[in-house]
Amino acid sequence: MSSITKVHPLQRLPSPSRGFSALIHASGLASFIWSFKYMNDNPNHANEAYGWHFQYLTVLGLSLATLTFAVGLLADITLSARLFLVKNLLSVCSAPMEVLISILYWGLRLIDERLVVPEWAVIPMHADISFHAIPSIVFLIDLLFLSPPWTITIGPALGLSSAIAVSYWFWIERCFQYNGWYPYPIFEQLPFEGRVGLFALSATVMALSTATLKWLHGRVNGFGTPVSAKARPGSVKANGNL
Numbered sequence: 001m002s003s004i005t006k007v008h009p010l011q012r013l014p015s016p017s018r019g020f021s022a023l024i025h026a027s028g029l030a031s032f033i034w035s036f037k038y039m040n041d042n043p044n045h046a047n048e049a050y051g052w053h054f055q056y057l058t059v060l061g062l063s064l065a066t067l068t069f070a071v072g073l074l075a076d077i078t079l080s081a082r083l084f085l086v087k088n089l090l091s092v093c094s095a096p097m098e099v100l101i102s103i104l105y106w107g108l109r110l111i112d113e114r115l116v117v118p119e120w121a122v123i124p125m126h127a128d129i130s131f132h133a134i135p136s137i138v139f140l141i142d143l144l145f146l147s148p149p150w151t152i153t154i155g156p157a158l159g160l161s162s163a164i165a166v167s168y169w170f171w172i173e174r175c176f177q178y179n180g181w182y183p184y185p186i187f188e189q190l191p192f193e194g195r196v197g198l199f200a201l202s203a204t205v206m207a208l209s210t211a212t213l214k215w216l217h218g219r220v221n222g223f224g225t226p227v228s229a230k231a232r233p234g235s236v237k238a239n240g241n242l
Contacts, residue, residue, distance in 0.1 A: 008148035010221045015076070015146035016084045022076035024146065025069045028138035032066040035130045042127075045120055050178035057168060057183075058131055061101050064094040065135045072142070092152055093160060095139040096209040100161075102136040103205060108186065115186040143213055149221070150214045154207060161206035165199045 007014050015021035039046075039053050046053045053059040068090040075083035108115045117123060123131070143150075152160075172183060182188050187195060 010217075010223075011148045012145045012221050016072070016079050018076055018079075021146050022073060024138060024141055025073040025076055028134070028142075029066065029069045029073055031130055031134045031138070032062055032069065035062055035127070036066075038127050038130070044122075045118075046183070049175070051171070051175040055172060055175045055179075055183035057097075058101055058105065060168070061094065061097045062131065062135060064090070065098060065139070068094045069138070069142075088147055091139065091143065091147065092150055092210070093164075095136075095143055095213060096157070096161070096206050097164070098135040098139050099209040099213065100202060100206040102132055103209070104202065105132045115189070116184050118181075118185055140213075140216075143217055144220045147217070149217050149223075150210070152210060152214070154211050157210035158203065158207040161203040161210070164206070165203040169195075169199050 013020060039059070046055065049055065054063070068087055071083055071090060072087040074080070075087055105116055109117070172187065176182055186198070190198060
């Protein structure tokens with residue numbers, strides 16, 4: 001595997017590296033794995049249902065986050081440029097998704113906890129934070145300090161978020177056919193048109209999250225670059241540093 005000796009000119013800290021970068025990726029990965037262990041050690045109706053806990057957008061996002069940080073940690077250990085590129089490509093999807101999950105979950109929970117937490121589910125605060133806050137926090141650290149700038153624009157971001165929203169909609173409807181209940185109570189309370197609106201809103205929020213994260217990276221690290229950016233986040237050579 002090839003290794004990186006220099007970072008992108010708009011990347012704040014060295015990554016991949018066996019120092020701070022490895023610490024962040026290992027810490028995030030440990031939290032994600034603990035969350036999966038918690039689900040296994042504290043079973044509820046979802047454990048026996050069709051689709052298991054993968055009915056929940058939270059758990060799907062957590063799975064993608066686990067894959068992203070596992071690749072990131074492996075890149076840190078091996079100093080692999082290719083794995084670093086893969087991690088950054090995965091982050092373009094997983095980071096905005098985790099931000100979306102945090103916004104939707106905590107926003108709806110402030111309105112009414114039973115919109116997102118079924119009556120039969122009990123989630124202690126430490127588990128709630130592990131599921132719905134830590135992933136977005138560690139992704140924000142990874143993006144702002146350990147990643148080159150994203151080159152994705154709002155159009156492709158909206159297309160990606162819409163594809164995820166539609167796929168998730170079909171998935172939960174399939175689970176409903178077998179289980180007779182939706183993973184989030186809000187789906188039960190909304191009519192068909194309301195669910196369409198909720199999924200459309202979610203896709204829009206995720207796309208806006210992508211644009212906002214991209215802007216935040218620029219605010220922290222600068223917007224200028226000596227050459228035109230290529231559409232490959234993490235490709236150091238293609239962005240004029242090597």
